[in-house]
Amino acid sequence: DAKTTQPPSMDCAEGRAANLPCNHSTISGNEYVYWYRQIHSQGPQYIIHGLKNNETNEMASLIITEDRKSSTLILPHATLRDTAVYYCIVRSPTYTGANSKLTFGKGITLSVRP
Amino acid sequence: SAVISQKPSRDICQRGTSLTIQCQVDSQVTMMFWYRQQPGQSLTLIATANQGSEATYESGFVIDKFPISRPNLTFSTLTVSNMSPEDSSIYLCSAGDRGGTGELFFGEGSRLTVL
Numbered sequence: 001d002a003k004t005t006q007p008p009s010m011d012c013a014e015g016r017a018a019n020l021p022c023n024h025s026t027i028s029g030n031e032y033v034y035w036y037r038q039i040h041s042q043g044p045q046y047i048i049h050g051l052k053n054n055e056t057n058e059m060a061s062l063i064i065t066e067d068r069k070s071s072t073l074i075l076p077h078a079t080l081r082d083t084a085v086y087y088c089i090v091r092s093p094t095y096t097g098a099n100s101k102l103t104f105g106k107g108i109t110l111s112v113r114p
Numbered sequence: 115s116a117v118i119s120q121k122p123s124r125d126i127c128q129r130g131t132s133l134t135i136q137c138q139v140d141s142q143v144t145m146m147f148w149y150r151q152q153p154g155q156s157l158t159l160i161a162t163a164n165q166g167s168e169a170t171y172e173s174g175f176v177i178d179k180f181p182i183s184r185p186n187l188t189f190s191t192l193t194v195s196n197m198s199p200e201d202s203s204i205y206l207c208s209a210g211d212r213g214g215t216g217e218l219f220f221g222e223g224s225r226l227t228v229l
Contacts, residue, residue, distance in 0.1 A: 032216065043206055043220035044157065046115070087156075091216070102147070102208065102218050104157040 003027065004088045004105055011111040018075040020108055022088030025069040030092045033064060034102070035073045037084040044087065044104075047073065078112045085109050116141055116209050118221035126227045132195045135224045137207030142187035147208040148180070151223070157206065163190040197228045 005023045012018040024033060034049040048055055048062045050071070055062045061074040075082055087107040117140040127133050137146065146163040161182055162170040169182035184190040194201055204225050210218035 034217075043118075043222045044208075046217045046219060049217065085156075101159060101162075103159065104149075106156050 003031075003090045003103070006086075006088055006105065006108040008106065009109040009111070011113055012078050014080060014112050014114050015077055018078040018082065018110055018112070020073040020075075020086050020088075020110060021070065022073070023070045024088070024090045027068050027090050028092075031090045032092070033062065033068075033071050034089045034091055035060070035062065036087045036089065036104075037082075038087070038107070039081075039084040047086075075110075078110075080112050080114065083110060083112045115217070116143060116219045118207055118209055118219055120205075120207055120221035120224050122224055123222065124225040124227075126229060127197050128229055129198055131197055132193055133197065133226065134191050134193045135205055135207075137190045137192070137209070137221060139188045139209045143209040144187070144211045145209060145218070146184060146190045147218070148182060148190070148192045149206040149208060149220075151204040151206060153203070160192070160205075163192075194226065197226070199228045202226055202228045 003024055003026055032049050032051050035047040036044040037047055038044045048057055048060050050062045050064050052064055064071045085107040087104050089102055091102055119138045121136045148160040149157040150160050151157045159172050160175045160180055163182050163184040165184045165187055179195050181193045204223040206223045207221040208218045
């Protein structure tokens with residue numbers, strides 16, 4: 001079972017920031033938070049990941065709360081091409097077994113409107 | 115990042131036949147996985163493809179139905195055996211390295227339709 005909960009859907013206006021929340025209250029100390037997205041008819045695309053510090057790359061920013069029980073993915077200037085299903089996943093990259101698997105929940109469908 | 119190529123990208127198959135999907139990674143990777151995505155659903159992990167040993171299957175998936183090979187660190191195959199219409203899905207290959215930052219990358223998927 002997925003260890004994260006996300007709202008089923010949200011929308012935002014093109015050019016505005018999209019803030020996608022994720023709860024992971026049972027995250028353990030060796031697990032990272034990963035975000036992927038899946039644009040229709042494509043394979044999932046890696047976006048960003050983090051352990052406890054905020055992270056930023058060319059695609060997005062990841063804000064993780066101090067207690068690590070929740071996080072927010074921020075797309076600073078959403079475009080129509082960002083319309084996709086976004087998956088928040090917790091995983092340990094170094095251990096074998098269940099903790100190392102990438103287990104997908106239902107994700108959140110982001111719709112960017114013109 | 116790893117580039118993952120899958121063949122075929124799509125196919126239409128007859129009930130009772132089997133189809134083998136190939137996954138090629140452009141670099142050596144320690145981990146390879148196979149997923150299934152049924153229409154309108156999220157991804158479900160089928161198995162971990164282990165190099166040089168038998169694959170590790172998730173609950174609900176068995177080797178007789180989904181035999182997997184992984185002869186080296188860049189290639190794997192998934193066979194969908196004795197197909198039925200319920201096997202109509204997208205099958206995705208994923209790969210990456212254990213340790214480090216641990217990103218996993220995905221192919222574009224193989225869309226199977228079983229008639």
